[in-house]
Amino acid sequence: MVKKILQDVLPPGTRSIRRIPIERDSVAKKTLKKIPEAVSRPPRVTQSRTGSTKSASASPVLDDNVVRGGRRKVNYPRVVLWVMAIVSALFLLIIAILFFSSATVKVTPKSESILVGKTFVAKKDPLVGELGYALMTLTKEGEEVVPGTPGKKVEKRAIGNIILYNNFNSYPRKFLADTRLLAGNGKIYKLQSTVTIPGRTKVDGKIVPGSVQARVYAEKPGLEYNILLTDLMGDFKVVAFTGDPQYETFYGRQKTDIAGGIVTTTFTVQDSVAQAVRTNIRASLKEQIIKEATAQKPADFVLYHDAPLFTFESLPLVSKDNSNVRIIEKVIFNGILFKRGVLADTLANTTSKTLAGIPVEAQELDALVFGLKNKKENISLATNQFSFTLTGTTTLVAKIFPEKIAKDLIGKRSKEFSNVIAEHKEIHEALAQMNPFWSPTFPDSIEKIEVVTQ
Incomplete structure (x- = not known):
């Protein structure tokens, strides 16, 4: 195995990377001014894996925010974004005030206890x-x-009204009081007063009997003389004309109930x-x-x-x-x-x-x-x-008219609230709560202003 030898000192003739002369472009020398040290960058170095240097170069690098002469340039796109953000926020704020604002007004009416x-x-x-x-x-x-205790005996006769007709001739006929009339129930009734029945007439070729209303009473007291109008007992006949042609041509018909007849002993x-x-x-x-x-x-x-x-x-x-x-x-x-x-x-x-x-x-x-x-x-x-x-x-309490108060507050500035309330003589005191709380004016719609009596 080959042993690697590390050398701390390079022999003469071997160039260190620090001794590589940096050649500057002649054009750059003419066109670029000296860059301040504060903004200069170290040279870029490329080194192989073995540690030997193959190449090295250095070139001046300029800061993007610095222009020639050392002045810092302004980043205009960033400023525009900030301005647009602020304008959008203000726009949304106005929209919130216009569409989501509301107000609650709590009023206390005037009152007085009086004697x-x-x-x-x-x-x-x-x-x-x-x-x-x-x-x-x-x-x-x-x-x-x-x-009760037994009292006197009570006897009452039935009484009512009938209509008497004259279909005998065209001459009037008088009937005296107490003239007896026979009803369909076989009971006798009498005229209460004298009456005169007009004679019959002819209307449109038809014979119309003369008629008059008369009041009759039962000949005797008792319940059996009571006749309801709905009983339909038939005609009343003049007893005196029995067997005479006038018996059928002079007659009476019931107009009301004939009632009130009774025989009893009262209690008291x-x-x-x-x-x-x-x-x-x-x-x-x-x-x-x-x-x-x-x-x-x-x-x-x-x-x-x-x-x-x-x-x-x-x-x-x-x-x-x-x-x-x-x-x-x-x-x-x-x-x-x-x-x-x-x-x-x-x-x-x-x-x-x-x-x-x-x-x-x-x-x-x-x-x-x-x-x-x-x-x-x-x-x-x-x-x-x-x-x-x-x-x-009693205690008198002034009436509060919420709609009138809300209408008077529409679109008013919050600092005008006291003046508006002062015009309502029925109010003792009032408090307004704005939503949002920093809204400078009352809503422009009466539906967004709630007036509460407390």
């Missing part, structure tokens, strides 16, 4: 600024069945018992009718029932069966209705110092005590106006 204790006037047909009212009328009956109750029962019935009726009125009234109206607006009527006692009596009471309720908003505004204009002239809502409006100025006054549909009092405590 009411004044007299007001309500009118059926109010003018602008006056308080109007409406009337709700309800009727209801109530009854209670109580044991002592006056003190009846009065106590009627008092209970009235109290129950009052409670029931107030509930019905409250359920039926429109939601935007307030109903006061603390006034004497109840009219009671005691109906006659009615025997229910062989031993009991029905005690019946009737009530007519005239409820006074006020429109909530109008009444609240009236309270604000007459009682409040800070909310006068501002649309308001009144809390606990139903809790105020209502009373007629004239306790004996009966309010009805014919009443044009009346005076009343309201007493109690």
Whole structure:
């Protein structure tokens, strides 16, 4: 095996790579100036695997960012890219503001607790600024069945209306009161008063009998004399004309039910018992009718029932069966209705110092005590106006109109917010939240501005 010998010192005549003279191009000498050492590069060296040097060359290398004279040149493409990036960012920012911006405005309305204790006037047909009212009328009956004691015997005759016809001749015919008429049920009825039946006439070649309405009553009391119109009992005949041609040409026909006939023994109750029962019935009726009125009234109206607006009527006692009596009471309720908003505004204009002239809502409006100025006054549909009092405590709260506020803020700069809010007298304080938070103006669409009452 051949042993490799390393030599630390080269013999004379052998050239080291460091001793290779570097020949510079004559043209380069003429054209290139001396390059500062700070930007010069070492010569490029190529060496074989054996460590011997085959060739070596050195040439001046220029920095791409340096021009002749030592000045650094500007990289224009890179600057353009930065400018375009900044412009794009600004464009996207504007797009975000225009299309994704929104605002939330939280407002606190003005409010005031007031003590009411004044007299007001309500009118059926109010003018602008006056308080109007409406009337709700309800009727209801109530009854209670109580044991009775036998009373007097009651006999009543049936009564009703018929039409009498004259198809005998063209002359009028008079029939006196109590003229007897035979009905189709075989019962006798009588005329209640004297009547005259006109004679028959001819219309368009046809004979038309004369006619007149008459009231009849049963000859005797009793249920058997009652005739319903739907029973179709046939014609009434004049008993006096029996066997005469006039029997068929003078006749009557039922127009209404003939009713009311009865023969019975009534039952009664002592006056003190009846009065106590009627008092209970009235109290129950009052409670029931107030509930019905409250359920039926429109939601935007307030109903006061603390006034004497109840009219009671005691109906006659009615025997229910062989031993009991029905005690019946009737009530007519005239409820006074006020429109909530109008009444609240009236309270604000007459009682409040800070909310006068501002649309308001009144809390606990139903809790105020209502009373007629004239306790004996009966309010009805014919009443044009009346005076009343309201007493109690209520809280007035200014109405907030979100759409109006949002509309006034469209496109406004954020620094104008206070001026816009100041124009809304109903607002106590307000706070605006912009999204994005650095947006300088409110959105240009009412849908992007949310107004919240707190």
